[in-house]
Amino acid sequence: MNVCVFCGSGKGSNIIYSQVARELGSLLAKSSMRLVYGGGNIGLMGIVADAVMESGGLVTGVIPAFLMAKEVGHRGITDLEVVESMHQRKQRMADLADAFVALPGGWGTLEELSEILTWKQLGLITQPVVLLNTNYFFNPLLDQMRLMVKEGFLQAGYFSLLKVEESPEKIVSILTARKA
Secondary structure, three states, rough: OOOEEEOOOOOOHHHHHHHHHHHHHHHHHHHHEEEEEEEEOOOHHHHHHHOOOOOOOOOOEEEEHHHHOOOOOOOOOOOEEOOOHHHHHHHHHHHHHHHHEEEEOHHHHHHHHHHHHHHHHOOOOOOOOOEEHHHOOOOOOOOHHHHHHHOOOOOOOHHHOEEEEHHHHHHHHHHHHHHH
């Protein structure tokens, strides 16, 4: 199973984000799941990729050429694919993914999550999408989504396309059950 992880190029201000990223990476590897991610060697992206590699797992990174030129591409992973644009990056990651998991992050993570949820709503993908709600990071976003439902901009059924969990163990358990 290929698990696409969206997460920050920063580490955040609380050590718990790095700890959970490392834990998720380790669990993915131990469950024979390949990490697919944005190809960076920094922030939570680098931490989750390093943890997968350190635990004997496989990692495919997909990075646009302009970021590779800034030397943020992770050269210590199984496969690093260089593409031309951010759009190609997202499409390639989606093409490879059997599931999507979002960890805390900034604009890029939010944008990736929003696009993949839109694709799921439109029936362009069928893979599960799961938020790892570490330290309740995504609670304000979830509240905004509930408001979108309440105000008639998002159907309740589309909101339910998103699963929310608070531990890496629970996410890997869900994905393992789906793999079986």
